[in-house]
Amino acid sequence: MEKYILLVEDNLDDEALTLRALRKNNIANKVVVTRDGVEALDFLFAMGAFAERDPTDLPEVVLLDLKLPKLHGLEVLQRIRGNAGTRILPVVILTTSSEDRDLVESYRLGANSYIRKPVDFDQFMEAIRNLGMYWLVLNQSANGSGGGR
Numbered sequence: 001m002e003k004y005i006l007l008v009e010d011n012l013d014d015e016a017l018t019l020r021a022l023r024k025n026n027i028a029n030k031v032v033v034t035r036d037g038v039e040a041l042d043f044l045f046a047m048g049a050f051a052e053r054d055p056t057d058l059p060e061v062v063l064l065d066l067k068l069p070k071l072h073g074l075e076v077l078q079r080i081r082g083n084a085g086t087r088i089l090p091v092v093i094l095t096t097s098s099e100d101r102d103l104v105e106s107y108r109l110g111a112n113s114y115i116r117k118p119v120d121f122d123q124f125m126e127a128i129r130n131l132g133m134y135w136l137v138l139n140q141s142a143n144g145s146g147g148g149r
Contacts, residue, residue: 004030006059012105021128037071081110
């Protein structure tokens with residue numbers, strides 16, 4: 001199965017910025033985009049519009065915004081961690097939230113990393129480069145992929 005990233009982002013500008021940063025850092029992995037919390041869970045659990053999808057074909061990493069319509073990112077994270085099939089899926093919070101309680105709650109619920117989207121594009125580019133290098137190249141995932149494949 002091809003390594004891919006799930007980006008959960010409702011803001012089209014932030015989506016475009018993230019995709020641009022991935023491309024500029026030569027991260028060529030496919031990116032699946034969902035635009036709200038319900039759609040993200042439907043994708044991961046192969047429900048609703050994604051019922052035909054293989055639920056065992058999981059992304060290498062989920063980039064999860066917190067401020068989402070329909071279902072807040074923290075609730076999405078909680079449901080990911082509460083399901084045996086997705087419990088160990090790497091989840092990186094990628095958000096503009098500067099609330100300390102969001103940071104603390106994200107880690108309490110099992111986020112692997114928390115990145116505040118910097119306003120400065122160069123900082124954002126560096127954060128995405130590091131994120132891609134770590135989660136797609138260096139990290140050894142439990143599903144047997146990663147590590148420079």
